[in-house]
Amino acid sequence: MIQYLPYQRKRRTQDFRFTTNRPWTQEFKRENEGLPRSEVFIEPIKDWSIFRGDRVEILVGRDKGKHGIVSQIFEERNWVIVNGMNWYYRRIGESDDYPGTIIRQELPLLVTTEVSLVDPSDNKITKVVWRYTEDGEKVRVSSRTGRIIPVPAAANETYDYKVKSAYLEGDKDTKSDVVEKVTFQPELKTFDMDVMKSMGIEEDRTPKKSYWY
Amino acid sequence: MGKKNFRSIFIGNKRGSRIYKETRIKDPDYISDIPVYTDVKPIGYRYGKEYRVIPEMIPDIIVPDLTDCPLKPYVSYRANVAVQEEFTAKTLFSFVYEEKIKKDFANQKLDASSLPLEPSDAESLSSETAYLEARKTGSDIFSERIPRHWECLELKSDK
Numbered sequence: 001m002i003q004y005l006p007y008q009r010k011r012r013t014q015d016f017r018f019t020t021n022r023p024w025t026q027e028f029k030r031e032n033e034g035l036p037r038s039e040v041f042i043e044p045i046k047d048w049s050i051f052r053g054d055r056v057e058i059l060v061g062r063d064k065g066k067h068g069i070v071s072q073i074f075e076e077r078n079w080v081i082v083n084g085m086n087w088y089y090r091r092i093g094e095s096d097d098y099p100g101t102i103i104r105q106e107l108p109l110l111v112t113t114e115v116s117l118v119d120p121s122d123n124k125i126t127k128v129v130w131r132y133t134e135d136g137e138k139v140r141v142s143s144r145t146g147r148i149i150p151v152p153a154a155a156n157e158t159y160d161y162k163v164k165s166a167y168l169e170g171d172k173d174t175k176s177d178v179v180e181k182v183t184f185q186p187e188l189k190t191f192d193m194d195v196m197k198s199m200g201i202e203e204d205r206t207p208k209k210s211y212w213y
Numbered sequence: 214m215g216k217k218n219f220r221s222i223f224i225g226n227k228r229g230s231r232i233y234k235e236t237r238i239k240d241p242d243y244i245s246d247i248p249v250y251t252d253v254k255p256i257g258y259r260y261g262k263e264y265r266v267i268p269e270m271i272p273d274i275i276v277p278d279l280t281d282c283p284l285k286p287y288v289s290y291r292a293n294v295a296v297q298e299e300f301t302a303k304t305l306f307s308f309v310y311e312e313k314i315k316k317d318f319a320n321q322k323l324d325a326s327s328l329p330l331e332p333s334d335a336e337s338l339s340s341e342t343a344y345l346e347a348r349k350t351g352s353d354i355f356s357e358r359i360p361r362h363w364e365c366l367e368l369k370s371d372k
Contacts (some may be wrong), residue, residue: 037225047335050276092343115369160290161290164290164291165291167289167290167291169289169291170287171285172285172290173285173287173289174283174284174285174287174288174289174292175283175289175292176289176291176292176293178283179286179288179289179292179294180293180294180295184298186304186305186308186309187309187337188309188335188348190350192347192350192352193347193349193350195350196350203349203351204352205349206345206348206349207345207348207349207351
């Protein structure tokens with residue numbers, strides 16, 4: 001049997017090793033240039049509960065017991081980077097004559113086992129469940145104290161804005177008041193008739209009758 | 214993208230066979246921002262050896278005057294975009310006829326068979342008139358078939 005379609009191997013997540021370098025960077029490309037590496041097994045988390053700006057406690061390593069603020073999240077590897085915690089020294093800009101500048105680089109921590117959310121009411125670790133309030137809002141509730149742990153504002157931050165209402169509209173952006181205005185007036189006209197009307201075309205001739213057999 | 218001397222980049226055009234264009238896409242120096250058009254619609258038909266161009270098939274892109282147009286290519290993040298219901302024939306009917314029918318019913322201006330005694334313009338429109346009005350636009354894009362090339366053989370005598 002002739003195969004008319006060429007065999008197309010789909011790109012799978014196992015074909016890439018996700019790291020702290022984002023997939024669109026040169027470093028990621030360099031890391032994934034060669035043969036695909038062995039697959040990393042990640043525990044699937046149904047309800048992701050840790051966001052940027054959350055206060056967490058570190059449960060393993062040198063900084064065990066310390067609290068920190070989450071600065072980055074990598075959902076593909078179940079990682080978080082806690083600001084200033086779990087770091088190591090490394091050199092930048094090393095060359096033949098220059099020894100390089102020493103900086104601290106944070107290592108990622110696993111969300112499932114190495115890090116835990118902190119309840120703001122008593123500053124102790126807690127497990128978190130998602131529940132609905134009376135208003136229908138989905139919130140995180142501490143299973144130990146029952147207190148709502150609100151999602152921090154930093155979680156809704158993007159490259160374009162810190163808060164949506166503070167977004168600075170550019171030249172190519174349609175202003176929000178223009179977008180929200182409803183200008184549609186339904187009329188008993190087909191699309192072509194509407195175009196004719198808006199262009200001011202008037203037609204007196206009627207088409208001849210046509211038949212389908 | 215970085216600083217590049219655009220003269221040295223071959224941007225390309227519509228010309229070239231399909232195979233040539235496909236190899237260009239797979240080329241490592243290919244810049245994905247500049248598209249390669251492989252799906253070009255025909256503007257006529259082949260009649261034997263020659264290719265006959267039908268002027269009506271050549272796409273005519275009409276762009277309105279966009280000076281002082283408040284609409285731009287992107288939408289601001291600040292806009293609260295509301296979800297609108299689907300605009301169906303039922304919605305159009307209710308928009309055009311509903312109010313009048315309700316008013317007539319309240320004032321007993323409907324006769325025994327529920328037809329209006331004082332019909333408005335929309336209500337007095339018959340199906341034949343509506344059909345003719347719609348066909349008056351002269352647009353045959355949905356109503357008439359594009360003639361196959363063997364059906365255009367009669368035109369040869371005109372030329």
